[in-house]
Amino acid sequence: xxxxxxxxxxxxxxxxxxxxxxxxxxxxxxxxxxxxxxYETYGVLNQAKSNAVLICHALSGNHxxxxxxxxxxxxxxxxxxxxxxxxAIDTNKFFVVCPNNLGGCDGSTGPKSINPNTGKAWGAEFPxxxxxxxxxxxxxxxxxxxxxxxxxxxxxSLGGMQAMRWSLEYPERLRYCIVIASSxxxxxxxxxxxxxxxQAIMSDPNFAEGNYIEQNVLPEKGLSVARMIGHITYLSDDxxxxxxxxxxxxxSFALGTEETVExxxxxxxxxxxxxxxxxxxxxxxxxxxxxxxxxxxxxEYNNDAVGAFKKAQCKFLVISxxxxxxxxxxxxxxxxxxxxxxxxDVSYAEIESTYGHDAFLVKGQDRYDNIFRHYxxxxxx
Amino acid sequence: MRIDHLAIDKWIxxxxxxxxxxxxxxxxxxxxxxxxxxxxxxxxxSAEYIQACxxxxxxxxEQDLDKGLENFKSDSFDTVIMSYTLQTMxxxxxxxxxxxxxxxxxxxxxxxxxxxxxxxxxxxxxxxxVSTRLPYQWYNTPNIHFCTFRDFEKLCNExxxxxxxxxxxxxxxxxxxxxxxxxxxxxxxxxxxxxxS
Numbered sequence: 001x002x003x004x005x006x007x008x009x010x011x012x013x014x015x016x017x018x019x020x021x022x023x024x025x026x027x028x029x030x031x032x033x034x035x036x037x038x039y040e041t042y043g044v045l046n047q048a049k050s051n052a053v054l055i056c057h058a059l060s061g062n063h064x065x066x067x068x069x070x071x072x073x074x075x076x077x078x079x080x081x082x083x084x085x086x087x088a089i090d091t092n093k094f095f096v097v098c099p100n101n102l103g104g105c106d107g108s109t110g111p112k113s114i115n116p117n118t119g120k121a122w123g124a125e126f127p128x129x130x131x132x133x134x135x136x137x138x139x140x141x142x143x144x145x146x147x148x149x150x151x152x153x154x155x156x157s158l159g160g161m162q163a164m165r166w167s168l169e170y171p172e173r174l175r176y177c178i179v180i181a182s183s184x185x186x187x188x189x190x191x192x193x194x195x196x197x198x199q200a201i202m203s204d205p206n207f208a209e210g211n212y213i214e215q216n217v218l219p220e221k222g223l224s225v226a227r228m229i230g231h232i233t234y235l236s237d238d239x240x241x242x243x244x245x246x247x248x249x250x251x252s253f254a255l256g257t258e259e260t261v262e263x264x265x266x267x268x269x270x271x272x273x274x275x276x277x278x279x280x281x282x283x284x285x286x287x288x289x290x291x292x293x294x295x296x297x298x299x300e301y302n303n304d305a306v307g308a309f310k311k312a313q314c315k316f317l318v319i320s321x322x323x324x325x326x327x328x329x330x331x332x333x334x335x336x337x338x339x340x341x342x343x344x345d346v347s348y349a350e351i352e353s354t355y356g357h358d359a360f361l362v363k364g365q366d367r368y369d370n371i372f373r374h375y376x377x378x379x380x381x
Numbered sequence: 382m383r384i385d386h387l388a389i390d391k392w393i394x395x396x397x398x399x400x401x402x403x404x405x406x407x408x409x410x411x412x413x414x415x416x417x418x419x420x421x422x423x424x425x426x427s428a429e430y431i432q433a434c435x436x437x438x439x440x441x442x443e444q445d446l447d448k449g450l451e452n453f454k455s456d457s458f459d460t461v462i463m464s465y466t467l468q469t470m471x472x473x474x475x476x477x478x479x480x481x482x483x484x485x486x487x488x489x490x491x492x493x494x495x496x497x498x499x500x501x502x503x504x505x506x507x508x509x510x511v512s513t514r515l516p517y518q519w520y521n522t523p524n525i526h527f528c529t530f531r532d533f534e535k536l537c538n539e540x541x542x543x544x545x546x547x548x549x550x551x552x553x554x555x556x557x558x559x560x561x562x563x564x565x566x567x568x569x570x571x572x573x574x575x576x577x578s
Contacts, residue, residue, distance in 0.1 A: 333452065336442060337452045337453075340422060340442070340453070340457075341454055341457060343398070343420060345440050346422075346440055346442070347431075347434070347435055347439075347440055347441050347442065348441070348442045348443050348444075349431055349435075349443050350443045367428055367432075370432055371431070371432060371435055374432065374435050374436050375435050377436075378435070378436070378438050
């Protein structure tokens with residue numbers, strides 16, 4: 001909890017809600033009769049409405065990307081390290097919009113919301129979503145805010161997939177696309193991790209086939225294990241070794257004792273799992289990981305990523321991190337190669353880091369910060 | 382403006398697609414995008430140079446040329462440039478072959494190791510040449526494959542490349558006069574325009 005707010009913080013922020021009363025047809029042809037999107041904004045929209053930046057969140061993110069909700073908050077928003085006055089995404093220059101994605105569990109319409117047709121929580125009945133559904137709903141939000149064209153659409157991981165999809169679905173509605181630690185489609189190994197996480201949730205008796213809210217229980221254990229699996233893959237072997245090594249949280253290996261030994265990494269992962277399962281919705285987790293698995297940028301372009309990107313009109317910045325094995329630099333290079341052969345403007349940097357996939361969130365990485373900062377500085381508003 | 386950059390400019394067509402292997406701080410591409418409106422990408426491995434390119438608004442791709450250029454399709458560029466980079470490559474011949482696979486035309490500039498200064502340095506001091514343009518010691522230099530103009534021309538011949546045009550440039554005036562007489566002895570930098578035969 002901050003005693004006083006740091007000078008480079010966007011300060012105390014308040015989420016807003018945009019309500020869309022018209023029906024919304026999803027990629028799978030199912031229809032949401034109405035929906036709402038919760039979002040936050042930082043900075044000021046200029047008169048020409050040309051300085052707006054859209055932040056697309058990743059799997060477990062939400063609309064709270066920067067600042068604090070109150071002075072009692074323990075932590076600022078999830079990308080506070082890179083959003084704020086004077087930071088890489090400079091709120092003195094840009095009007096930053098970050099929505100909670102449809103299907104989320106932090107206020108936007110999702111499995112926890114009431115299905116107007118039944119009067120009960122959607123639960124497992126909530127329609128499956130594709131990345132494009134998020135992009136289309138974000139476009140409706142942009143319409144509502146009067147933003148005809150984003151200066152930039154920016155996202156890491158699953159957020160990067162949304163940013164790329166934006167460049168194809170609404171090519172004239174963004175000038176720059178920043179894709180960090182992302183991929184044009186997941187590998188089999190990646191889908192395997194997601195499926196293992198889903199199975200952990202579904203095998204929890206409290207999951208109740210997704211109708212746990214109705215039954216007034218929560219699949220906390222399953223969701224917790226799902227998060228632990230995910231968390232391991234977001235860090236690197238090196239990074240984990242540096243942070244925890246084989247240090248013990250409790251117990252001892254002294255001969256002649258029979259104390260239960262607990263490694264720090266065990267206790268850390270359990271803590272992360274517990275914390276996550278208390279705040280996140282299991283159905284949302286399943287839905288988001290499936291959207292990740294289903295995403296394939298070029299599927300509808302005859303699996304030709306070059307052909308797909310020819311549709312884009314914006315300029316691209318692609319960034320990857322050397323120790324990221326979940327969305328490895330190789331995946332980013334595939335994006336870059338497709339962009340080059342599609343004759344799109346693109347720059348690419350591969351940042352040396354031990355933070356694994358999570359690196360895009362971690363502060364204090366000078367090279368990442370500098371590239372991100374200077375690229376955004378060059379964007380005219 | 383570097384003297385070799387000025388010369389390269391003349392061989393670049395308006396609105397062409399240009400790939401610069403080892404683009405440094407991006408100043409050549411910046412110049413070419415202003416003078417010829419080229420659509421260009423630079424490949425670079427140094428973090429500082431990549432940063433400099435980003436600041437200039439140049440398309441820069443972090444890539445190690447020594448690991449190959451398989452990611453570039455054949456004939457995908459009009460001109461592929463290698464300015465003062467050839468001598469830093471592990472396999473200069475492989476890069477040259479790739480260069481002319483990717484581009485219809487290649488432009489290569491490199492320092493002449495047959496320059497009298499280098500020859501005298503080795504002859505009299507008995508030590509590897511060090512100059513203001515190439516200030517490194519033998520043990521810390523990124524320049525690992527030096528050649529003379531004659532060496533380069535021989536390689537082009539062996540690889541069946543056409544030398545369409547070539548220039549010899551020097552920064553200092555006396556060299557500029559003498560290089561016309563004996564380029565391999567007095568020319569400082571060679572600029573070659575090459576194509577597949």
